[in-house]
Amino acid sequence: MSAQSGTPGTTPGGGQMWGGRFRGELDPQFAAFQKSLPVDHVLAIADLETNLAWSEALCDAGVFTADEQVRVRDAIHELARHWEAHGIAPDDPAEDIHSLVERELVARCGELGKRIHTGRSRNDQVATDLRLYLRDRMFAIVDGVERLCHVLVELAAAHADAPIPGYTHLQRAQPITIGHHALAHAEALGRDRERLIDAIARMDRCPLGSAALAGTTIAVDRDALAERLDFTGGATRNSLDATSARDHVCELVFACAMTMTHLSRLAEDYVFFASFEAGFVRFGDLTSTGSSLMPQKRNPDAMELVRGKAARVQGALTAIMTLVKGLPMAYNRDLQTDKETLFPALRETEDCLAITATALRDVVFDRERCRREAERGYLNATDLADLLVEAGVAFRDAHEVVGRAVDRAVELGVELHELPDADWLALLPQLPNDRRQQLALEHVLARRSAIGGTAPVRVAAEVERWRGRLTEWRADHEEEELRA
């Protein structure tokens, strides 16, 4: 590709599309500053698709003859093959992907390439390209969410009945099962998947044919255009909105930020689980690292990095919302920077989903220790109060007396079920004889078998429900692939 510098009034190597009024050169620093090719070159394939559809629309509208359109189409296909083989030179002088495509089409089909921009603007082009590109990228993120859910569901299946302490305020609260904890994170991710799919559906309308701001002057059939580009929602209905709307970008970044927030919470749980103090899990060699100084260290870095990277995606959400908020209604060049925010956010989210899945496949629970710890710290105190309620004591009174029993147990350095008989009789005379079995860990877990509870039978049932859901998700994909 030639790298000649801009010559006023011509189409220079930079492929400037706006030379007519200009006689001087751009300030070199500003020239580099205003380029978007280093970021938007990833839209290349989408831009070729947009060009192909537009050339067909121009043909239908009588701007190209059928023969001319075939030559443009061949040039587009040739360019696609060329880029597939050689990629795009990162230092290409073109201002953006749209000018680069035009320049390369002119190089391949001469005059026809210069006519393809008839009735079109880069403003509706970039809006269309971005939606096409995002559709694919977002499905990759949806796929990442699904894979991670799959790992969590299998983790839950393997540990549906394994007890672990449950915490509120990071204080031991009640025993739960490891499976229940894993599915809690799966539930959050399941909602993230819905959010992503909703947002994808809302941007499924075609802006092409909106031109710069006021609509195209060419008699194109915009619905046919939308269909050609596989937008199921048809054509956008207002050219000002279509060229300047970026709420779909905000929504997608939000869906990513929310997903990352969920990953960060999961990561935080596992950083704690892996601590010496908790000692519930050990990450394998695939996803832990050591210290350059302290030979004993095995750090849960994968989880910490996921937690850290969530900050960047949340930053992206602030950046994208702030970018849009002050813009007058039409395209403004500020919008070019949306991709600088959006693309890294997508990359981080996709990577973090994959790394979290790898880390959770790499993690080993110390089931014995989890169990032992679930029996320490008075996690069955609520159940003791429930027993008193069953024996006819009002809950508030039961709460009070169990509190006193816990104090006594702390004083003696024992668990509730280990309280000496004399203390039982003094404090809790109403209790049945089988109180020790009733307070046993298995029993405490098993009692919580209503929908949403932590009982092993309920968790096993939820695992089955989840497996069905994952199968449905896979079927959605197959349908999606068939459609594509």
Ligand code: ARG
């Ligand atoms: N590269 C620009 C973007 O990504 C599109 C160019 C629109 N330029 C213009 N002067 N209207 O938003």
